[in-house]
Amino acid sequence: MHVMIFGCGYSGTAIAKAFAGDGVRVSGTTRSPDKVEALRQNGIEAFLFDGESMEEELRQALDGVTHLVQSIAPGKADPLLLLLDKDGARLLPKLEWIGYLSTVGVYGDHQGAWVSEETPCLPVSGRSTERLEAEEGWLAMGRERSVPAAVLRLSGIYGPGRNAFCNLDKGTARRLIKKDQVFNRIRVEDIGAATRFLSERGLGGIYNVTDDRPGPPQDVIVEAARLMGVEPPPEQAFETAELTPMARTFYGENKRVSNAKLKAAGFAFSFPNYPMSLAQLWRDGCWRGGVEPSPVCDGCDHPK
Numbered sequence: 001m002h003v004m005i006f007g008c009g010y011s012g013t014a015i016a017k018a019f020a021g022d023g024v025r026v027s028g029t030t031r032s033p034d035k036v037e038a039l040r041q042n043g044i045e046a047f048l049f050d051g052e053s054m055e056e057e058l059r060q061a062l063d064g065v066t067h068l069v070q071s072i073a074p075g076k077a078d079p080l081l082l083l084l085d086k087d088g089a090r091l092l093p094k095l096e097w098i099g100y101l102s103t104v105g106v107y108g109d110h111q112g113a114w115v116s117e118e119t120p121c122l123p124v125s126g127r128s129t130e131r132l133e134a135e136e137g138w139l140a141m142g143r144e145r146s147v148p149a150a151v152l153r154l155s156g157i158y159g160p161g162r163n164a165f166c167n168l169d170k171g172t173a174r175r176l177i178k179k180d181q182v183f184n185r186i187r188v189e190d191i192g193a194a195t196r197f198l199s200e201r202g203l204g205g206i207y208n209v210t211d212d213r214p215g216p217p218q219d220v221i222v223e224a225a226r227l228m229g230v231e232p233p234p235e236q237a238f239e240t241a242e243l244t245p246m247a248r249t250f251y252g253e254n255k256r257v258s259n260a261k262l263k264a265a266g267f268a269f270s271f272p273n274y275p276m277s278l279a280q281l282w283r284d285g286c287w288r289g290g291v292e293p294s295p296v297c298d299g300c301d302h303p304k
Contacts, residue, residue, distance in 0.1 A: 069100075069101070070138065076130065108123050156185045160288070177236065182255075185220075
């Protein structure tokens with residue numbers, strides 16, 4: 001097995017670790033030469049890929065790839081899809097499975113109601129519209145190549161190095177209050193495990209990869225502060241808070257996302273809800289991790 005992860009960042013590295021083992025070659029791409037060594041230290045064979053052109057070394061590596069994971073966010077078009085469409089079957093001749101990392105943002109706003117993979121998508125932001133179009137492109141590529149293509153719709157990503165503890169420690173945590181607002185979350189290790197689970201079973205289609213417990217974002221901050229033994233930041237009304245336009249768009253979508261389909265397929269989450277997950281991060285002392293928190297992510301409640 002040769003797994004290639006395009007865009008091997010925070011989630012991609014967790015996926016690489018989930019696949020690592022005897023007889024598995026794990027490769028990943030990054031835009032930054034500075035990150036090549038970090039990938040190698042995690043046991044990942046690293047390649048540079050700027051999203052526009054593909055160096056010969058990477059092309060040669062694709063000859064043996066059996067499992068492709070695409071984690072690069074699309075712009076107006078998915079750069080990897082364009083390259084693969086251009087080169088046709090000459091690239092990835094041994095491909096057996098495709099995984100595409102998307103976002104629950106494609107569902108749009110459902111005013112707090114539950115959504116599933118069968119719920120019509122009503123994306124609010126341009127980013128989510130691009131994701132939905134990329135999903136359709138990867139599913140189509142799977143059909144064209146007669147290989148399973150799985151779309152993993154992720155909720156707000158958190159884990160070691162990217163969580164409410166980090167924000168409290170840095171003094172950047174905010175307790176924003178918006179009436180009836182809820183978010184789902186997903187621990188990064190469960191993203192890795194779900195990706196491997198779907199690939200091992202040759203499953204394609206759309207799957208929500210999200211926890212069991214959607215809830216108000218301020219509750220996560222309060223729980224993390226309780227575990228740390230510190231006072232949570234004061235409440236702030238969402239309507240008057242200073243937010244970047246991107247952060248504000250996340251609060252324009254309100255829904256509860258079901259993971260029933262993935263569970264029915266047999267997947268068991270290691271971190272099914274944020275209280276037990278935060279408790280483990282704090283108890284084991286791994287909350288700092290080795291990754292800086294995302295500037296977009298405020299208390300680990302927003303998808304990247």
